[in-house]
Amino acid sequence: MKNSTLPQLYEEMRRVRxxxxxxxxLFVRGQSAGSMLHLSIGEESAAVGVCAAMREGDTFTTHxxxxxxxxxxxxxxxxMMAEIAGKDSGYCHGKGGSMHIAxxxxxxxxxxxxxxxxxPAVVGAGLSARHAQSGAVSxxxxxxxxTGQGILYESMNMAALWxxxxxxxxxxxxxxxxxxxxxxxxxPNLHERAAAFGLAARTVDGLxxxxxxxxxxxxxxxxxxxxxxxxxxxxxxxxxxxRKDKSPYRAEAEEEEGRKKDPVxxxxxxxxxxxxxxxxxxxxxxARVAAEMDDSIGYAVAxxxxxxxxxFRDVYxxxxxxxxxxxxxxxxxxxxx
Amino acid sequence: MPALETTYRDALRLALSExxxxxxxxxxxxEEVGRYGGAYGVTKDLIAEFGAERVIDTxxxxxxxxxxxxxxAMTGLRPVAELMYVDFLGMTMDQLAxxxxxxxxxxxxxxxxxxxxxTQGGTGRSAGAQHSQSLEGYVMHTPGLxxxxxxxxxxxxxxxxxxxxxxDPVVFIExxxxxxxxxxxxxxxxxxxxxxxxxxxxxxxxxxVTYSRQVHHALAAADxxxxxxxxxxxxxxxxxxxxxxxxxxxPLVEAAGRAMVISEGVMTCGVAAELAARLSEECFDFLEDxxxxxxxxxIPISVSPLLETHSVPTPALIVxxxxxxxx
Numbered sequence: 001m002k003n004s005t006l007p008q009l010y011e012e013m014r015r016v017r018x019x020x021x022x023x024x025x026l027f028v029r030g031q032s033a034g035s036m037l038h039l040s041i042g043e044e045s046a047a048v049g050v051c052a053a054m055r056e057g058d059t060f061t062t063h064x065x066x067x068x069x070x071x072x073x074x075x076x077x078x079x080m081m082a083e084i085a086g087k088d089s090g091y092c093h094g095k096g097g098s099m100h101i102a103x104x105x106x107x108x109x110x111x112x113x114x115x116x117x118x119x120p121a122v123v124g125a126g127l128s129a130r131h132a133q134s135g136a137v138s139x140x141x142x143x144x145x146x147t148g149q150g151i152l153y154e155s156m157n158m159a160a161l162w163x164x165x166x167x168x169x170x171x172x173x174x175x176x177x178x179x180x181x182x183x184x185x186x187x188p189n190l191h192e193r194a195a196a197f198g199l200a201a202r203t204v205d206g207l208x209x210x211x212x213x214x215x216x217x218x219x220x221x222x223x224x225x226x227x228x229x230x231x232x233x234x235x236x237x238x239x240x241x242x243r244k245d246k247s248p249y250r251a252e253a254e255e256e257e258g259r260k261k262d263p264v265x266x267x268x269x270x271x272x273x274x275x276x277x278x279x280x281x282x283x284x285x286x287a288r289v290a291a292e293m294d295d296s297i298g299y300a301v302a303x304x305x306x307x308x309x310x311x312f313r314d315v316y317x318x319x320x321x322x323x324x325x326x327x328x329x330x331x332x333x334x335x336x337x
Numbered sequence: 338m339p340a341l342e343t344t345y346r347d348a349l350r351l352a353l354s355e356x357x358x359x360x361x362x363x364x365x366x367x368e369e370v371g372r373y374g375g376a377y378g379v380t381k382d383l384i385a386e387f388g389a390e391r392v393i394d395t396x397x398x399x400x401x402x403x404x405x406x407x408x409x410a411m412t413g414l415r416p417v418a419e420l421m422y423v424d425f426l427g428m429t430m431d432q433l434a435x436x437x438x439x440x441x442x443x444x445x446x447x448x449x450x451x452x453x454x455x456t457q458g459g460t461g462r463s464a465g466a467q468h469s470q471s472l473e474g475y476v477m478h479t480p481g482l483x484x485x486x487x488x489x490x491x492x493x494x495x496x497x498x499x500x501x502x503x504x505d506p507v508v509f510i511e512x513x514x515x516x517x518x519x520x521x522x523x524x525x526x527x528x529x530x531x532x533x534x535x536x537x538x539x540x541x542x543x544x545x546v547t548y549s550r551q552v553h554h555a556l557a558a559a560d561x562x563x564x565x566x567x568x569x570x571x572x573x574x575x576x577x578x579x580x581x582x583x584x585x586x587x588p589l590v591e592a593a594g595r596a597m598v599i600s601e602g603v604m605t606c607g608v609a610a611e612l613a614a615r616l617s618e619e620c621f622d623f624l625e626d627x628x629x630x631x632x633x634x635x636i637p638i639s640v641s642p643l644l645e646t647h648s649v650p651t652p653a654l655i656v657x658x659x660x661x662x663x664x
Contacts, residue, residue: 059412092445100443109411110444114435120404121411121436127364128412131390138408151431154401161396314446315480317504321580323480333618 004052007277009209010267012052013044014289016068017264019077022293023067023084023098027243031301033086034097036113038065042238045263046171047072049212050139050231053220059107059125060139061118064099065171066111069141073106077292078299087303094306095314109138115176116142116149119168123155126164126228137165137223144232145176147190153197159228160198167223168194168230169216172203173237174258178249194230206235207261208270236261340523345493346516349379349455351524352497353417357387360415363501366393367402367419367455376421377457377516399428403454407437410452415501423458423472423510430475437506438481450506453497459550459601460649461514466637469645471549471602476508477578477611483507484578488552490520492576495528503531512550532580536589540571543659544589546612547599548575551650555599558655568659578608587619594625595662601649604632626662631655 020039026032040047047068054060054073062069067084071077075091083090084098091103099113109125112118118140125138146152147170159166170190174181181188194201200222204215212233219229236258240247247255271277277285312322343351357363365371365380365387371394374381384392395402399420406416420429437450460469476484483505487493493511500507529535537552538559545555552574562568571589575582590596596616600609609630616628631650638648 061408090445092443092447095445096443102440102444102447104411104444104447109408110440112436114431117431117435120401120432121408123401124405124408124410124414124416125412127393127405127409128414131362131364131414138412151400151404154396154398155404157396158398158401158405162393314442316441316483317449318446319504329618333621336622 004213006210006267006271009048009052009213010264010271011285011289012048012072013209013264013267014286015077015292016044016047016071017041018289018293019067019071019080019296022297023081024243026081026085026297026300032084033094034084034099037084037098037243038241039239039243040065040068042259042262043171043173043206043235044068045206045209045212046169046233046235049206049209049233050141050169050216052213053216054137054139057107057134057136058139059109059122059136060141061109061121062111062141063115063118063143063146064111064113065143066141067098070101070103070108070111073108075103075106075108077296081296081300082303085300085303086305087300088306089299089303093310116146116151118142119146119152120155122166123158123164126159126166127162129165135224137167137220139167139169141169141171143176144170144172144174144181144190146170147193148176148184153193156194156197156199156230163226164228165223165226166228167220168199170230170232172232172234175237175241177241178247180250190232191230199230200227201230203232203234206233206263207266209263209267235263338524340521340526342519343490343522344516345490345511345518345520346377346379348490348494348522349497349511350381350383352494352501353380354383354386355524356498356501357383357391362413363415363417364391364393364409365417365419366395366405368395368397368421370394370419375419377513379455380419399425400432403429403432404436406452406454407432407440407450410450410506411440411448415451417453417455417501420454420456422468423456424467424470426456426472426475433482433508434479438479441505442481449504451504453500453507453509455509455511457511457513459512459514460638460645463640463642463645465640469638471600471633473510473578474602474607477608481505482579484510485576486510486512486549486578487576488515488549488574490518490522494522494524496576499528499531510549514550529576532577532582534582534585535574535576536571536585537574538570538572540569540593542568542593543570543595543597543662544573544586544593545570545597545599545655546573546575546586546616548578549601551599551601554650554652555655557652558659561652561656562659566656566660568663570659583615583619586616590616590620591623594623596620596624596628597655597658597662598628598630599650599655600632602633603635604630605635607632629658629662631658
């Protein structure tokens with residue numbers, strides 16, 4: 001299993017944290033293409049901990065707050081940042097952005113801007129894995145908000161019924177936009193729902209990334225062997241729903257308390273306390289990561305805009321005619337007589 | 338296999354069975370497709386032939402059926418999902434319109450979603466407002482989805498085989514009123530090109546453009562127009578609505594100067610509206626009359642067979658419309 005020692009897990013979480021901080025700055029500078037940007041600060045242990053249990057060939061889908069997951073699966077931060085900036089050098093040539101980023105090479109079947117929209121795809125990927133006897137697991141990452149969507153229950157039911165190599169990971173940051181989980185459901189013990197469908201299910205506290213890794217490994221290996229699983233990772237969304245949201249719907253005292261549950265600082269403190277890493281080495285690591293992410297900002301800003309002609313490309317397969325642009329049609333139609 | 342006399346339903350089944358024989362990655366999934374054999378019997382006995390791993394009975398979960406097909410198509414399978422009635426399209430619309438249709442584009446061309454969503458629609462079985470609709474307009478309004486609607490036994494087979502070889506998601510809408518229709522099928526004959534309309538009847542006075550079951554209504558009306566009213570009408574079967582073949586129709590309309598478009602779907606913002614707009618733009622200088630729409634009334638479908646029959650175009654209405662054009 002790669003990246004599963006505490007120093008590695010810390011480094012990956014620091015990369016996610018710093019990436020998110022930088023992408024937030026890109027947004028503030030007006031160089032992010034999307035009008036929407038959802039940061040996963042505070043949720044790093046879920047992304048890094050679960051991805052540490054994944055193997056090459058595994059596939060996954062994410063929600064709209066999925067930068068950290070993709071990064072933890074090996075994404076190139078340059079191409080990620082470029083995609084978020086809407087540049088041709090991004091993973092999707094600027095057409096997907098933050099909420100629709102994907103990379104088939106890394107098994108990323110796509111981030112999704114529809115809450116719950118990416119969940120059933122892993123059931124299909126599970127069917128494919130079984131058909132090909134590839135041994136791969138497919139993992140759906142989503143937030144607690146998606147537990148209000150029927151598609152989650154349809155998908156969990158099918159995965160359990162067919163005993164597919166599938167895992168559902170609910171990153172419970174306590175908020176669906178501005179609605180706290182206890183305002184959205186009478187029973188916030190989310191894994192109980194999955195257990196009711198016959199999935200192996202549990203909740204883990206996201207403070208300690210190693211706890212997340214342990215839970216994820218156990219459940220994912222079970223899924224690989226045909227017992228589909230559900231893992232809820234409890235954490236706290238440190239900032240607003242989207243970059244411009246100052247979270248007026250929650251008390252400052254609650255936020256202060258929530259931000260104490262910081263998986264990155266927790267891992268760092270444990271590294272130093274246990275003697276696995278000196279304070280100075282941790283500082284140096286942080287600085288190295290900061291430089292990497294600064295570079296990715298530079299890469300994104302320097303990238304080319306997509307060509308206008310690409311607008312009609314990839315609606316259909318490249319062997320098919322592209323849709324006719326309005327101007328072309330008008331010229332043709334109005335040239336008569 | 339020699340040419341055979343068969344039904345629309347059996348032609349569809351033969352297409353599925355041949356495709357599954359030829360390609361191990363083709364799987365079927367949907368409600369009642371396995372042990373029950375399909376609500377309209379299209380997948381009858383396929384589970385015995387190909388096993389429950391490839392002919393998959395699902396719970397009643399339309400959204401996840403389509404979503405599962407999307408994920409399977411992205412990871413190497415060729416899924417054929419069945420939606421028992423097109424009326425259930427609303428349950429699947431996120432997976433179809435936001436996922437299947439947009440994945441290639443959103444992801445910058447990295448991957449397509451080569452799946453087929455088979456379903457059936459239309460009136461004729463007194464099935465009421467939630468089991469009789471013609472919702473092809475919903476599909477046609479979504480870039481990224483191909484749409485095929487066979488009218489003949491031969492096309493039921495050949496268009497489905499072609500749909501299963503397409504690189505993009507295809508919605509394949511059968512007509513519940515055609516399953517028992519008989520016709521000739523030559524499975525080994527080279528099929529007509531995907532995306533090309535078929536001129537089923539020549540006619541110099543008027544061009545009738547339609548698809549699915551209304552093709553048969555149009556042909557019947559054209560016979561009446563010829564024999565009783567001296568009007569010589571061409572009938573064009575579009576076969577696919579995306580791609581939409583205006584090229585084949587344009588010269589016919591330019592020559593005749595009159596065109597009627599027929600759709601069982603409701604008129605407003607429907608397939609007939611789109612066709613009328615295109616033909617009006619493309620053939621404006623040649624038209625003697627407005628391009629006329631004959632479409633479903635802008636109302637829900639009743640259970641009453643009398644009301645149901647007259648909620649959608651009938652051969653009598655087509656004849657009447659043509660006569661008014663020549664009055």
